[in-house]
Amino acid sequence: MHRLSQLATQTTAATITAGHPLDPLSPSEIEHAASIVKSQMRDSSPYRFNLITLIEPPKAELLAWEASPSSVAKPPRRAEVVLVVRGKKGVTEGRVCLTGSKVLSWSEIEGVQPILTVDDLQKVEEIVRQDPEVIKQCKLIGVDNMSQVYCDPWTIGYDERWGAERRLQQAFLYFRAHQDDSQYSHPLDFTPIYDATEQKVIFIDIPPVRRPLSKLKNSNFNPQDISKTTGYRDVKPIDVSQPEGVNFKMTGRIMEWQGFRFHVGFNYREGIVLSQISFNDHGNQRNMFHRLSLVEMVVPYGNPEHPHQRKHAFDLGEYGAGLMTNPLSLGCDCKGVIHYLDAHFSDAEGKPLTVPNAVCIHEEDNGLLFKHSDFRDEFQTSIVTRATKLILSQIFTAANYEYCVYWIFHQDGTIQLEIKLTGILNTFPCNPGEDLHGWGTEVYPGTNAHNHQHLFSLRIHPAIDSQLHPGNSVAMVDAERSPFPPGHPENLHGNGFRPKRTVFNNPIEAMTDYDGNTSRTWDFFNPKSINQYSKKPASYKLVSRECPPLLPQPGGLVWNRAGFARHHMHVVPYVDGQLYPAGRFVCQTSGKPSRGLPEWIEQCGEKANINDTDVVAYHTFGLTHFPAPEDFPLMPAEPMTLLLRPRNFFLQNPALDVPPSHARTTTEAQAASGAKVVSLTDKVSQLAFNKSCCSK
Amino acid sequence: MHRLSQLATQTTAATITAGHPLDPLSPSEIEHAASIVKSQMRDSSPYRFNLITLIEPPKAELLAWEASPSSVAKPPRRAEVVLVVRGKKGVTEGRVCLTGSKVLSWSEIEGVQPILTVDDLQKVEEIVRQDPEVIKQCKLIGVDNMSQVYCDPWTIGYDERWGAERRLQQAFLYFRAHQDDSQYSHPLDFTPIYDATEQKVIFIDIPPVRRPLSKLKNSNFNPQDISKTTGYRDVKPIDVSQPEGVNFKMTGRIMEWQGFRFHVGFNYREGIVLSQISFNDHGNQRNMFHRLSLVEMVVPYGNPEHPHQRKHAFDLGEYGAGLMTNPLSLGCDCKGVIHYLDAHFSDAEGKPLTVPNAVCIHEEDNGLLFKHSDFRDEFQTSIVTRATKLILSQIFTAANYEYCVYWIFHQDGTIQLEIKLTGILNTFPCNPGEDLHGWGTEVYPGTNAHNHQHLFSLRIHPAIDSQLHPGNSVAMVDAERSPFPPGHPENLHGNGFRPKRTVFNNPIEAMTDYDGNTSRTWDFFNPKSINQYSKKPASYKLVSRECPPLLPQPGGLVWNRAGFARHHMHVVPYVDGQLYPAGRFVCQTSGKPSRGLPEWIEQCGEKANINDTDVVAYHTFGLTHFPAPEDFPLMPAEPMTLLLRPRNFFLQNPALDVPPSHARTTTEAQAASGAKVVSLTDKVSQLAFNKSCCSK
Structure with a gap:
């Protein structure tokens, strides 16, 4: 097998050794975990390895070691091993300590099934x-x-x-x-x-x-078919180069780029995991997020006829964004100057497998970062600064669909998640002239593509300025009109409006939905870190506008199984190991009771405090897709995006020190031909046509 | 003056002569229009030229000529000339025929003032x-x-x-x-x-x-200041080149790119105007839109204290996206291989002025256009095709703010409008410790940036397949759950959902708002052009999610003046010359009565048919901005975007014939080392670090 090249332990162990506690298991660690389990299982029924993956250290353990690496022991390496054992119903799961070469716990869980490999x-x-x-x-x-x-x-x-x-x-x-x-x-x-x-x-x-x-x-x-039918059009190449190299530096799996610093993890289920995101604010290393990742998605199809209700894949919980991740290739999936990270999993025998180039890391020009020109001298006084962005991406295939996941870092402190949907529509046949009752579209004669949604769950573990004070809070922010009508002395002309901030105190209050009518956003903030200028708390604002409701109805199969998708925002107290909002094992869950988020919230309920403490948010976003022939036979990528933007976190635009491509002050403009123009204009851009009509 | 170089008539006339009826006035035409008016005004009071601009030919006249250019006369060139005449209240406006060198009409309009230059x-x-x-x-x-x-x-x-x-x-x-x-x-x-x-x-x-x-x-x-304080960070260049040149062709102002064909206009007020957008669908030239442009915007500020209610600029109607447009510069505002278009206006004496490089035209790589891989052979069977996009852009300065407007064409038939907001916040002082009552944020000590909105009006004149049948219609599309609850035999598991389509019959019905709860979109469609596969009408769908409501209240000053912003969608019958939804002249309108859209709708009312006829839509979108210190002293560009996507217009993905960067069939993958891999992979992309850890 080409993708999953079986690696000998010795050859790869070296690249992973020095490791960070959050690093994914290395091939040798996978093999080691398997061997610990094999010794445990030697007298038992036939079994296959379903999964061998890192158990991240408990947060307190990790932070204690990081605070005093010389005096506190490095967290031991632990792995979760899931087996499919002949004759056992459900999941057999072992937790092993790699550092101590021993089994920590062993359990058999009924009522669910392990992930599909x-x-x-x-x-x-x-x-x-x-x-x-x-x-x-x-x-x-x-x-x-x-x-x-x-x-x-x-x-x-x-x-x-x-x-x-x-x-x-x-x-x-x-x-x-x-x-x-x-x-x-x-x-x-x-x-x-x-x-x-x-x-x-x-x-x-x-x-x-x-x-x-x-x-x-x-x-x-x-x-072959395109060549025989329409033939290919002529498209001329666009080349991207970085003659002086890239702006990022990786030490092990720690990324440093334009002030940002974070760890790049990867696992079978979430794919890319970004941890301990902090920012060097003029020498002051400030925490932003403890962990960010996609943790679940559900794709409910909208045809109510049997057995189509069963089409509602949980692509992360049932298949795994890591397990299905594509090996990427230079100049195709990724353009420019690229750094790749491989991913390692286990095969059914417990041997390590590698997906080469699972994560692509590169930069792109991002157009204007900022600009201002003065009308007084007809825009001669001007500053133009271009933006560079850093992108960490992966692409995974869920049978017919491809999901392209782009984690994007911006120089202004913004963290963006962009997802592109491509691949092929799931289809069902239809007879000539058949009434599809609106549940689908005939995208090709005889081919019915059913309506569906893609609803993702983004797990946000904020740590805004947690180096100062550990507690974080979450607020919902709505644009609110003045309570007074036009004509009232407090709002004579009717134009008053301001943000209304609702801080969540418990998980019940926090179950909220996007409201376009109030331009609703959610703020993750540190109530004790107050911006010196605005007197508002240091925050990251979630700007996410693509938030359809879960269309399957309350009490139905999908509603029951995909509890996380009932609201766009959920916030719960942090609990070690609590990651997956549709449950740890999703396959064949009945939804009665709902696993994951609804379970956690029911357990902790209104009593649980989520204000000024260690909190985790789960944000549901996505889109509703009514197919059309344009989506077939291969769907043009449909993008969707959300932003986490710093608000009242910095004292000013944190990108002011990015060198401008062009800058001229009024004094310089007045000096006319003798103007001192600061300019980092690139030397490669050129005019498309050498015609006199184009001004230089 | 550098920007507005005064041009002699002879030197520039040559470049504009062959002209299309929609071409902006050339410098010589501006001078000619002025001279016609000057001869009319010779015995009158002192006056200044406020405006000399093209009057586009009536649509029927334009289409008749285009249908039979050999037998029908080319529409004459006409210009609107606005004067500020000493002693006259309001606007003095002349309409002149340049072809016939005569004044067509002359009027004095009170109760309004001409645009500010x-x-x-x-x-x-x-x-x-x-x-x-x-x-x-x-x-x-x-x-x-x-x-x-x-x-x-x-x-x-x-x-x-x-x-x-x-x-x-x-x-x-x-x-x-x-x-x-x-x-x-x-x-x-x-x-x-x-x-x-x-x-x-x-x-x-x-x-x-x-x-x-x-x-x-x-x-x-x-x-100078940055160098003295923080200094500049090191950012390495990203270079973009097109060694074989660009994929677009311009004949006069007619653009042809990847199947698209359209006219690129420009005027004092709308800036870029795109007309007669059509697509070559396998040899069949199919119309899409008669005209697309931004026609208005309003920026209401939310502080109700006097006199801040007056801060609600109509940046297009009161200042002009054309008049304020920046001369752009290569390698700064625009990167890559660029084609520029100049813009021409009149000065106060009626002499032509030129803004060089007013419109930037270039292409960019747009990541993946589509991808699919087969899980059977571990993604060896795979196709990856990269996208190229065409961007027409301009940047205009509205005193403190910069608006960067990007009209983007995609190979899959999508037309995207992206706007980036940058520049500087409008500010007002505040005293130390002053309570700002939530109407603004102290972004710097003593500097209060008031809450505000940016609400744009996009004018959409659809012409979907108008070469077949001229009538177009508009529908609102909402995701709708099955009417039956879970347990009902028609919706046993509760998962049924489908699109609900509401076709608008008159302008009153069409006044609608975005509803995130139903993922609302609007379809522009030709009811007589039915997709052979889906049996649905050929459409372009407006996907626009950034649609805050107008926050100033009904009956207040902004509400009255900005009637177009009361709803996200308005549709009216097409009327020649009806372009501006806050009125032709906006300065100092009282809003009583509301000019523009509310006026037009009141005039035609429920009697007016907008189903299967010549219709024009006005779409309001934008954002609500609660400032933060990060926005100061210069705001990182904040992007906002909307898409017009073909749905049921094409019979299949129209970009299937874009050459893939990588393609391997199952048969080729099985042939292993002898694989025939079709690949247009670029030769320039490279690995960031030459380390053995990076798989090739």
Whole structure:
């Protein structure tokens, strides 16, 4: 296997040794964890490794060591190991100490199933093709050659007929005349249910109305087909270079860039994890966030007909943004001057696997950082400063969809998360002239792409100025009109408006939703760190406008399972190890009771204080997608973004010291031809056409 | 003067001659228009030219000529000429035919004032400095040297004490110890009212509580100050080059790029105007929009204390996005391979003036256009295609603020408008410890930046497939849950949702607002052009999420004057010459009655059909800004964006024929080392560090 090259322990251990406690497990650590478990399991039933991953040290332990690295012991390395054991229902989980080479705990958890691995997914297609009942159903709708049948295995989600007792997948089937055809243009109308333990089809969901295989040519995007049909257009290259090198520095996995400093982690589930984000504010290292990551997403599809309710993948909790991450390639996924980080996982035997180039790190020009010109001398007095941004990115494939995740750092202190959705629509067949009842769109004849949402959960663990005072708080900020109507002496002309700040005291109050009508934002702030100028607390403001509500209804399957998506903001007290808002194990959860966030909030309730303490916020954002033919056969990337912006954190624009591309003061402008112009203008930009009509 | 170089007619006429009917007036045409008016005015009172601009031909006239250029006469060139005539109240406006060298109409309009020109603005500072009463007030608050007093003259907006009889400005005063100081850090607390005709101060608004001049050092951003204080950080250059040249072609002012074709206009008020946007859909030239432009904006400030209610600039209607546009410079405002267009206006004597490089046109790499990888062979089967975008941009200065306007075209058919706000906050002094009542933030000691909004009006004149059928319609699209609760047989698991489409029949129905709760979008569509696959009409969808409500209250001054900002969407029947939603002349309108959109809608009302006809939409979007110290003394650019996306317009992703950077089919992947990999990977991208830890 190309992607997952099996590495010998010795060759790679060296690159990881010096390690930070938050560094992902190295290949040798993965192997070591497996060996500890193997020694424990030697007399037991057959089993496979599902997962070997770092257990991050408890926060207090980490901070104590960092405060006095010479006197406090470095936190030991610990790993979580999940096994699929023949004959056991549910999850077998061990926690091991790598430093001490011992098992810390061992548990068997019923009512859930472990995450699906690529290994799990790859077996289904082969078995489904050989199943006699599947072969019969294929014949019925016009498919004779089973080698032309392809399968996307999804976890079953939850189906009340089987619950969580067996490890089940639903097999979405497609016909391809040729293996190089795009997969999703000829979906089949029935859905086998596959038992991963028994490795067989145990049931087939057959719709009441059958939809025979379309005879239409496949809708393709591969170069052979494009060359034969429209051909390729001419596009001239745009080259990006950094002749003097990059502005960032990495020491191990600690990134330093333009004042920012943070640790870059990565795991099977969240993918990129950014920890201990701080900023060098004129020599003063100020904390911003303890940890930022995407922790969950749910993709509910909107067709209420059976069995489409089961299409609501939790792409992080059920498949893993790390496990599905793509190896990236220079000049393709990433342009410019790139630094890559590899990712390491375990295979079913506990051997380390590597995804090369899992994380791409690079900079881009970001247009204007700021500009001002004076109208008095017709813009001769002017300053223009261009922005550079730092981007940490990964791309993961969730069967049909691709998610491109960009963590972007800006010189003005802003942290941006941009996500681009691309890949291919999940499809179901439709008969000619069939009424789709609005639940989907016929994007190609016979191909129905169902409405769906992509709802992400961003986990925000603020640590605003925690080096001064550890407590943080969260407030909701709404634009509010003056309470007085026009004509009233306090608001004579009716123009008064201001921000209304609601500080959350407990997790119940904090369950809030975006309100475009008040331009609602949320502030993460340190109530004890007051800006000397504005007298307001040092804050990071979450500006996130793409916040649709969860469209599946209260009490329904998705609502129950995806408790985190019921509100756009949740805030809870920090608890070590509490990371995943749809539950630690998501596969085949029933949603009764709801795992993760609803559980935590019910446990701590109104009694729990979240004001001026160690708090964690979960923010739901995303989009609702009503497909159109333009999204097919391959979807142009749809971007969505949110910003964390410093407000009342700095005493002034923190990027004033970025060198301008052009600056001329009034005095210099008046000196006319003898003007002293400070200018870091690039020497490479040029005019497109050498025509006299273009002024220099 | 450097920017506004006065050009001799002969030298520039040649470059403009062949012209399109929508081309802006050339310098020689401006001179010609002035000469026609001068001959008319020869026996009259002293006057100055306020404006000489193109009157675009009536739409029917333009389309008739375009349909049969050989048999139908080219529309004559017409110009609007606005004069400020001594002794006349209001506006004197002539409409002249340049082709026929004659005056078409002549009118005097009372109750309004013409737009402010840079010429108008530049006089005020000098006169204010010499006014004895201003000098007295300055002394009172601690300013002795009048050469250190600077003034931003704004139109008075509207003040009921004077109405629109006289041409008035309000003079916002600032102290600068040195002319190279940033202007806005030491505002003065009183506001002279200036009469532009009499060229004198006629009144001073003095606040009940005085705020003496702050003794604090100015907060500066000029290189001399930065060098003396923090010094500059090291930032390494990022260079962009296009060794084979650009992908766009301009014939006159007709742009062709990646299938798109449109005309690039420019005028004093809207700045960039994009007309007759069409797309070559596999040889079929399909219309999309007849015209797109920003037509107005209002910036209401939220402090209700007198006279701050007058701070609500209409930056387009009162000052002009064209008149205030910056000359741009290569490698500073614009990076890469650039094509510039100049802009031409008239001076007070009717002589042509040129702003060189007013419009920047260039391309940028836009990251991934689309990607898909197959999990079966661990992402070996993969296609990665990068995007190129075309950007037409301008930057205009509205006294303190800079607005950077980017019209962006994407290969997938999307048209994006991005606006970046930068420049400097408008400020007012505050005393030490003063309670600002939430109406503003102390961004620097003694400097109060008031809350404000930036609300833009985007005029959208759709022409979706108008080459087939001329009528267009507009619908509001809301995500809607199934009407049946979970448990109901039609929605057993509660997951049903779909788009609800409300087609507008008249302008009253069309007055609608953004609703984040339903992910509301608006579709511009051709009801007679039905997508062959989806059976839905060919549409462009407006995706715009930054839509705060107008915060000034109904019945107040801003509400009355900025009628267009009361709703996020207005749709009216197309009327020749109807462009400006706050009125043709905005200065000193009282808002009683409201000019522009409210007037038009009242006139046509519920009787007017807007379904399947020639319609124009006005979309209000923007942001609410609660300042913070990070915005000072120079504000990091704050971006905001909206998209017009083709939906059911194309039969498939229109960018499938963009050459991929990397593509490998399953068959090629299986051929292993002998893989035939189609790859247009760039040759310039490279690794940041030549370390063995980075996989190739």
